[in-house]
């Protein structure tokens with residue numbers, strides 16, 4: 001059935017748009033700094049978002065943003081779906097939708113979660129404008145100024161940005177090669193509760209963590225739930241990368257191990273379809289989902305229904321799973337290319353991990369190399385990374401960096417690693433020398 005909007009409409013007359021006067025807006029603004037909320041004053045620009053502007057410089061090879069590769073975007077299949085949606089149901093797909101998300105997508109996602117051992121239905125699912133919005137809504141619903149949240153050290157900076165925007169007090173727990181240190185977490189919670197400070201939730205990225213690429217093993221996932229149960233605490237499980245496993249055994253979702261409703265789980269289509277759709281979902285207890293819906297109503301009314309219908313077609317027709325297999329093959333080649341190039345070109349003083357999935361390799365440089373100070377030199381040589389300290393709440397991680405391997409081509413990965421290796425070697429040589437000199441002067 002043709003869309004009513006397409007029915008014989010005369011072409012609109014061409015309008016002449018008058019040019020706006022230049023230079024007025026800034027001059028006539030009130031002294032806005034003075035009237036901004038305390039919350040706004042405490043907000044910090046996202047280093048990744050700022051870096052994205054810088055890395056658009058022509059010729060630069062960027063290992064900075066956690067960007068999917070454009071080859072992973074299913075253009076032809078999406079075009080076909082979009083045409084079908086516009087031809088068959090444009091009244092529905094171009095209309096406002098329910099704040100919770102469109103029903104068929106919520107039903108399909110609930111079924112998908114049930115297949116993974118999570119007993120939920122539609123009322124446990126909220127569709128959000130990316131997982132980033134879910135982080136914002138969770139903060140809005142749970143955090144009063146000064147409330148405590150537990151985060152990893154390091155952790156995803158988009159999450160700390162959201163928690164900071166709601167004036168949270170973030171307490172950190174070390175993330176090692178098995179993810180968050182459970183003994184330290186247990187001790188920290190005991191200590192905080194003794195001081196009458198009850199954190200609102202524990203935030204984790206359990207699988208192929210952003211930024212470190214590490215995964216919490218199955219036994220530690222159970223331990224995390226035991227700890228959450230012991231202190232009656234909620235876990236926010238943010239898992240955008242769990243579908244992107246290239247080797248090793250799949251881990252159970254923390255939520256699938258939970259019997260007592262401790263977990264809110266976030267997943268996204270950004271890394272398995274395309275981030276441009278901005279479609280993600282939160283799975284959780286009905287009461288929490290309902291409260292998040294209310295918070296979302298004043299945020300954006302609803303997530304874009306058009307994108308949701310596209311995502312729904314992918315899920316319901318099963319093409320998403322074939323597509324994920326394709327992405328995994330593409331990204332695994334890039335991961336191996338980066339790891340091989342690092343092995344071949346990086347100075348021996350640099351250490352890094354071998355993530356089994358996801359999008360990032362985490363590198364640790366000698367302590368005397370500051371990756372933030374080194375950054376402009378890397379940009380000068382046309383290669384970019386994210387400075388590691390951006391992922392730490394406390395002042396630490398100055399000798400670390402995050403490298404994304406999914407966005408660049410394999411040739412660019414090799415060339416970019418060669419360039420970066422030279423920059424690092426230069427920094428090591430310069431600072432090592434200074435250290436020795438210092439120790440000669442002041443024994």
Ligand code: PMP
Pocket residue numbers: 066129130131132133156158205210238240267268269270275279280
């Ligand atoms: N959480 C984590 C851990 C992420 O890495 C990202 C994106 N890089 C997000 C949330 C936000 O994802 P999106 O809003 O695109 O769904």
Ligand code: G9A
Pocket residue numbers: 048049052064065066067210
């Ligand atoms: O902010 C973005 O563009 C998403 C990427 C996040 C990241 O690099 O961690």
